Amino acid sequence: MTDTPTAEVPLFGPGSKFDTFVDDPRWALALVRALVLEAAHPQVGAALLDNSTFVAHPWRRLWNTYRSLRRMFGADDEVRAREAARLNRLHARMRAGAGERPYDAMDPEVRAWVVATLFESTVTMCRLSGQPLDPAEMDRVYAEYRAFLGALDGEEARLPGSVREFWPYYDRVVAEELENTEAVRIILYRLFDHVPAPPLLHGVPTLWAAGRAVAGPVIGAVTVASLPEAFRKRAGLAEVPGAGALLRSAYFGAGLARFLPEGWIEAETVVGLLSASPDGDDPRVRAVRDTVRRAGAFVRLVTPLPAEPAWAPPPSDDAGEFFDAVLDQTGDGRITWPDLAAMARELATRLDLDEPQETRLYTAYADWWRELQSALDTDGDGRISREEYAAGVPSLAGPALIEVAEVLFDATDTDGDQRIDAEEYRRLFRTAFRRDLSKGGEGAGEAYSRGDFVRDFLSFMAGRRRTTPFDPLLAQA
Structure with missing residues (x-):
């Protein structure tokens, strides 16, 4: 009772x-x-x-x-x-x-x-x-x-x-x-x-x-x-x-917020804005982004604070920055299986995957982890340090990482037509198309092909390019 x-x-x-x-x-x-x-x-x-x-x-x-x-x-x-x-x-x-x-x-x-x-x-x-x-x-x-x-x-x-x-x-x-x-x-x-x-x-x-x-x-x-x-x-x-x-x-x-008019504070709006990409196409995001920029300009005008440089992705050749922002998902200064599992978890969450797709994605990341260990873990301690990563960057884009890209493409391509259309793209990246799709083969202006998707993913995960949509997907705080 x-x-x-x-x-x-x-x-x-x-x-x-x-x-x-x-x-x-x-x-x-x-x-x-x-x-x-x-x-x-x-x-x-x-x-x-x-x-x-x-x-x-x-x-x-x-x-x-x-x-x-x-x-x-x-x-x-x-x-x-x-x-x-x-x-x-x-x-x-x-x-x-x-x-x-x-x-x-x-x-x-x-x-x-x-x-x-x-x-x-x-x-x-x-x-x-x-x-x-x-x-x-x-x-x-x-x-x-x-x-x-x-x-x-x-x-x-x-x-x-x-x-x-x-x-x-x-x-x-x-x-x-x-x-x-x-x-x-x-x-x-x-x-x-x-x-x-x-x-x-x-x-x-x-x-x-x-x-x-x-x-x-x-x-x-x-x-x-x-x-x-x-x-x-x-x-x-x-x-x-x-x-x-x-x-x-x-x-x-x-x-005291209880005395505010109803609807003035909505958790979904606040949390959504805090986690949104600054390059998103949501009009609320653009409005906040513009307001922040104006506020920053005003403060620089009326205070002696030093000028604030515009934020930009780290240089593509800075292995340490990429290590911290993308690969070290847990922030403990090393790469271990939980870091790659966190990537799989974020992607599966964004795509709202069910079984067996979710397990297939985790399995692909687990295979990549074993490949990374074999190639980069030179002291055999079960983790990859910043120094080991910097010395073996070319080894990142092996066959297992290609399989990760293929599995991610299949999970995103929900209708199985071998293209990622605008709706599927938004489901993964939470924004409209952010790459030039006006060139290429027939229909290239309307969809993201498997080849282009895999190539961009590999370039990003190998630390060679930080200007793709994958940057806010895995590097964003």
């Missing part, structure tokens, strides 16, 4: 508490807090370090996470089931049974903890902003998150049946299992201080760096102050003097 309400309003879709909170600016603070609590679990922290792109590509990761949550909490049962299956396939590929940090992303207890952090951080969000949930609302929110866990893997019973039973469970995990993991330290003391500019702000790097220098420590201090006191003490996370007042001010200020 539980005290979770059986509400008339469905747990998912319009009218749900999730639907209410998702456009609430406070929720951004709550999600950061939840991420830290997730990363403090040893298994989650290890999985994040090995597999996640949140350090090198935070805005891309933000968009993918937001879209996934929208699908899982939406009203369409079929969409939810399909997204759950995709997430389960993704998590099934994230496991390590050896070494100092074993983990399994399919561990049901770990998955329950991830959902628990979302619920508890939502409750804390409301309390800190002076709008605490009443018992009925709290029961409702808890029912939605348990239903989310059930939709994900059918194991909603991994979380206690009621809110009353949840708090002892939560306190026990905080007291007995959480640690000050390396992933926690990266989030609190590296991510916020070094987060790259979103693509639309590449044109104002000085302003971004200045704003980040102020906002980064503030977000870190607010997040630390919001964490459970028991965890802060065990982890040795010092609370900055005045952080408590700053914490309450941040949540209270974000909570």
Whole structure:
């Protein structure tokens, strides 16, 4: 028997508490807090370090996470089931049974903890902003998150049946299992201080760096102050003097957004703009891009800040830049299998692939990884350093990489006509055609041929050219 309400309003879709909170600016603070609590679990922290792109590509990761949550909490049962299956396939590929940090992303207890952090951080969000949930609302929110866990893997019973039973469970995990993991330290003391500019702000790097220098420590201090006191003490996370007042001010200020006219703040629009390519053809992107450029020009006119050079892709012969921006997807300074798996994951996510196409793409990348190891891993340590990469760049475009290009083409060419038309192109690159298709054979002006696609992909992945549509696809933060 539980005290979770059986509400008339469905747990998912319009009218749900999730639907209410998702456009609430406070929720951004709550999600950061939840991420830290997730990363403090040893298994989650290890999985994040090995597999996640949140350090090198935070805005891309933000968009993918937001879209996934929208699908899982939406009203369409079929969409939810399909997204759950995709997430389960993704998590099934994230496991390590050896070494100092074993983990399994399919561990049901770990998955329950991830959902628990979302619920508890939502409750804390409301309390800190002076709008605490009443018992009925709290029961409702808890029912939605348990239903989310059930939709994900059918194991909603991994979380206690009621809110009353949840708090002892939560306190026990905080007291007995959480640690000050390396992933926690990266989030609190590296991510916020070094987060790259979103693509639309590449044109104002000085302003971004200045704003980040102020906002980064503030977000870190607010997040630390919001964490459970028991965890802060065990982890040795010092609370900055005045952080408590700053914490309450941040949540209270974000909570004032409820007085804005409806529709003024929509998470989908904000997240979409933050992760959009600056060269996209969306009119909203162009409007923001033009506004940013004008703002940058105005600031340069009225302040002594040095001129901001226009952003441009790194030189094509700069192996180190390409290594960092494209190949090192996880941002740990080396190439390992998780970096290539992250590429496959991003491409499969963009194309919304199901089985068996998704597995075929991962298999092609796995074959390329073995080829790279054979050619570049000269010291046999199972990873490729920047120096090993620079010495063996010509070895990147071998037969296995050609197979990756072929598989990607087949996955994009949904109608199987051996051409990528405008709609298929937009599905992969999220923009209209960005290459000159007016020359070539018959119909070249209307589609991307297999030969051209494979040639461009190989040129990009071998680090020979950074001006193709593949640059924002895999290099964009």
